[in-house]
Amino acid sequence: MNIYAGPTLDYILSAKVEMDSGDLDLKEEELIKTMGFGLSFGTQYIMDKIVLDARYDMGLTDLNDEAENDEEIKLNTIYISVGYMF
Numbered sequence: 001m002n003i004y005a006g007p008t009l010d011y012i013l014s015a016k017v018e019m020d021s022g023d024l025d026l027k028e029e030e031l032i033k034t035m036g037f038g039l040s041f042g043t044q045y046i047m048d049k050i051v052l053d054a055r056y057d058m059g060l061t062d063l064n065d066e067a068e069n070d071e072e073i074k075l076n077t078i079y080i081s082v083g084y085m086f
Helices: none
Strands: 002-011 016-019 022-025 035-047 050-059 076-084
Touching: 002 050
Parallel strands: none
Antiparallel strands: 002 035, 016 022, 035 050, 050 076
């Protein structure tokens, strides 16, 4: 069993919102920051050739780049994966 933790650097590839009047691209309109920083925590278990992995990425950067809006936007993600080693 492996346990890991460390810093993450996030790059936002796309940030779109679907609206009745059409899609709004937050990145294109410069309403959201492109880069963020966070922490990652996880565990991995290898059983014969099967790999089980679970990780949580906690965003620390407020990605909101709009001065008039005081809402926080943070990137938080949970990953669960199963793999097979050849």
